[in-house]
Amino acid sequence: MTLLPTSPERVPTSAAQHRQPVLLGLHLRAGAGLSTVVGRAEAAGARCLQVFTQSPRSWGRAPQPPERLLELRGRVEASPTVSVLLCHATYLINLAAPDHAVRTNSRRCLVANLAGATAVGAAGLVLHPGSHRGAGWETGGHRIVDGLRWSLDAPRGSCDILLENTAGGGDTMGRSFSELARLIEWAGFDERLGVCLDSQHLFAAGADFASAAAMDAVIAEFDATVGLRRLRAIHFNDSHVPFGSQRDRHASLGLGMIGAEALRCFVGHPRLQGLPVVIETPGRQGGDPGRADVDYARSLRGAGRRRYAA
Numbered sequence: 001m002t003l004l005p006t007s008p009e010r011v012p013t014s015a016a017q018h019r020q021p022v023l024l025g026l027h028l029r030a031g032a033g034l035s036t037v038v039g040r041a042e043a044a045g046a047r048c049l050q051v052f053t054q055s056p057r058s059w060g061r062a063p064q065p066p067e068r069l070l071e072l073r074g075r076v077e078a079s080p081t082v083s084v085l086l087c088h089a090t091y092l093i094n095l096a097a098p099d100h101a102v103r104t105n106s107r108r109c110l111v112a113n114l115a116g117a118t119a120v121g122a123a124g125l126v127l128h129p130g131s132h133r134g135a136g137w138e139t140g141g142h143r144i145v146d147g148l149r150w151s152l153d154a155p156r157g158s159c160d161i162l163l164e165n166t167a168g169g170g171d172t173m174g175r176s177f178s179e180l181a182r183l184i185e186w187a188g189f190d191e192r193l194g195v196c197l198d199s200q201h202l203f204a205a206g207a208d209f210a211s212a213a214a215m216d217a218v219i220a221e222f223d224a225t226v227g228l229r230r231l232r233a234i235h236f237n238d239s240h241v242p243f244g245s246q247r248d249r250h251a252s253l254g255l256g257m258i259g260a261e262a263l264r265c266f267v268g269h270p271r272l273q274g275l276p277v278v279i280e281t282p283g284r285q286g287g288d289p290g291r292a293d294v295d296y297a298r299s300l301r302g303a304g305r306r307r308y309a310a
């Protein structure tokens with residue numbers, strides 16, 4: 001692992017950032033209809049919302065029709081509470097795939113996802129960077145960068161892509177901040193690339209944030225590699241699997257293996273304040289996450305902020 005802290009010092013924080021809390025929210029499945037998610041997010045007290053604009057696990061299914069996407073955009077713009085919308089890209093996309101047909105499908109699917117995210121006015125499209133599947137990191141990295149450039153330059157979208165850190169299983173790429181930084185560097189530091197940081201993936205990849213000092217070190221390493229200005233969204237999930245297990249398995253907050261204190265130190269960190277924070281877990285009361293999950297996350301955040309108050 002290359003997630004070793006590079007510096008134990010505190011990252012300096014602006015006063016303005018200290019004052020603004022994180023925008024807690026949810027990932028919701030469209031279910032009965034894409035536009036219903038805003039009402040459900042509002043009922044849960046969410047300030048941000050993440051959705052798929054097309055099926056997460058299939059290439060073939062048609063994306064949501066344009067009128068639905070526009071309706072969702074209108075609902076978010078009119079919402080008194082939800083102020084940030086994010087989209088998550090289809091899971092099947094693998095820009096690094098050795099198989100040419102899979103790579104081509106992935107690029108096309110990413111462009112369709114970008115078009116959907118653009119249509120709903122999303123602040124970013126969260127994407128798992130990919131898996132080189134034995135081809136080696138360098139080869140996979142160049143494939144990802146080519147795919148990102150091709151997709152971002154395609155005429156149908158203008159939404160930014162947020163590369164998500166991964167749990168690190170198999171040949172997945174983006175398991176450390178230095179890997180994410182290298183992809184962004186190879187893409188010429190394209191301004192349309194940001195990063196989404198997932199707490200479960202971080203834990204599973206073996207990065208310790210169990211205390212304020214440890215989380216400070218994680219944030220300092222992020223700043224020294226990727227740069228904090230690229231951090232645009234947070235996924236706030238507990239883990240079904242142990243520390244360092246490299247598996248991507250989300251648990252409801254407080255019901256997994258990360259531990260309440262680490263969750264507090266994570267979400268309470270001063271440098272995360274002001275960012276959209278999406279809960280992508282099963283709900284504490286079953287189904288999608290809801291008010292109980294947002295309320296619990298808010299209590300973690302409140303206690304977490306006090307860890308850094310001194």
Ligand SMILES: [Zn+2]
Binds near residue numbers: 280
């Ligand atoms: Zn995530």
Ligand SMILES: [Zn+2]
Binds near residue numbers: 198201248249250
């Ligand atoms: Zn995940």
